[in-house]
Amino acid sequence: VRSVGGAAYRLPHTGSSGLADGARIPAAAVSAEDAMLMARLARRGPLSMRLVLTPRTLPDADSYNVIADLPGTDKADEIVIVSGHLDSWDLATGAHDDAVGVASAMAVLETLKRLDYRPRRTIRMIAWMNEENGTRGARGYLAAEQGNVEKHFGAIESDNGAGRPFGMRTSVGPQAMKLFTPLQAALQPLGAGVIQRQDALQTGDLSGLERAGVPSFAPLIDTSDYFDYHHTPADTLDKVDPDNLRRHVAVMTATAWFLANLEQPIGRAAVPER
Numbered sequence: 001v002r003s004v005g006g007a008a009y010r011l012p013h014t015g016s017s018g019l020a021d022g023a024r025i026p027a028a029a030v031s032a033e034d035a036m037l038m039a040r041l042a043r044r045g046p047l048s049m050r051l052v053l054t055p056r057t058l059p060d061a062d063s064y065n066v067i068a069d070l071p072g073t074d075k076a077d078e079i080v081i082v083s084g085h086l087d088s089w090d091l092a093t094g095a096h097d098d099a100v101g102v103a104s105a106m107a108v109l110e111t112l113k114r115l116d117y118r119p120r121r122t123i124r125m126i127a128w129m130n131e132e133n134g135t136r137g138a139r140g141y142l143a144a145e146q147g148n149v150e151k152h153f154g155a156i157e158s159d160n161g162a163g164r165p166f167g168m169r170t171s172v173g174p175q176a177m178k179l180f181t182p183l184q185a186a187l188q189p190l191g192a193g194v195i196q197r198q199d200a201l202q203t204g205d206l207s208g209l210e211r212a213g214v215p216s217f218a219p220l221i222d223t224s225d226y227f228d229y230h231h232t233p234a235d236t237l238d239k240v241d242p243d244n245l246r247r248h249v250a251v252m253t254a255t256a257w258f259l260a261n262l263e264q265p266i267g268r269a270a271v272p273e274r
């Protein structure tokens with residue numbers, strides 16, 4: 001998720017804007033704690049700061065999405081994506097953003113295999129590359145699957161950290177919402193029975209598929225401390241609560257299994273024109 005300070009990545013070079021460095025305004029992201037410290041100091045009087053910005057952009061190099069299919073049975077040509085993104089900001093290992101997304105997507109396949117469950121539709125795990133500064137992995141996938149988008153039944157991405165999940169968000173059409181009552185009932189014992197509909201989720205990696213009509217799904221997460229860690233050196237594994245991660249895997253697995261086996265069509269996402 002790029003919510004703050006993405007421009008910090010593009011400081012010392014001309015980048016895709018084509019502007020020379022001298023014509024561009026430096027930008028930087030700070031953590032919530034640092035922002036609050038600056039606000040407190042500023043209230044006492046004039047505040048001067050020395051900012052050291054270290055980002056560099058190196059020449060492009062090849063990289064890849066990582067994709068694994070759990071083949072379906074009678075509807076194997078239809079695809080349900082479960083996904084997270086493989087890259088992270090280089091300040092830390094990116095535990096919340098987005099190792100938990102990738103780990104949970106992998107755990108969906110692992111869980112179903114352990115239970116010896118075979119889905120009707122193919123469940124495709126994707127670890128997207130390059131979400132953070134270009135979504136070129138998602139764009140490459142969409143280009144490669146352009147003729148096959150209609151066969152994509154739905155797509156799930158977890159990219160809001162590993163806070164406690166309360167359910168799912170989705171961009172299915174309003175008429176399809178009633179189909180999700182059994183999923184809500186299955187998730188309710190976890191306290192994750194909320195299904196929240198929006199016209200478009202516009203997650204980083206799924207937005208192209210969503211515009212092409214594939215309904216998006218994302219865990220509905222308590223993100224109250226996500227932005228304390230996200231895109232900072234503090235985003236490390238010790239900040240991930242194992243119980244919430246287990247709940248996360250359960251929500252993702254139940255949703256993927258439900259979508260992969262649903263008898264009725266859920267229709268297409270209808271992203272409003274802007």
Ligand SMILES: [Zn+2]
Nearest residue numbers: 001097098159
């Ligand atoms: Zn992310």
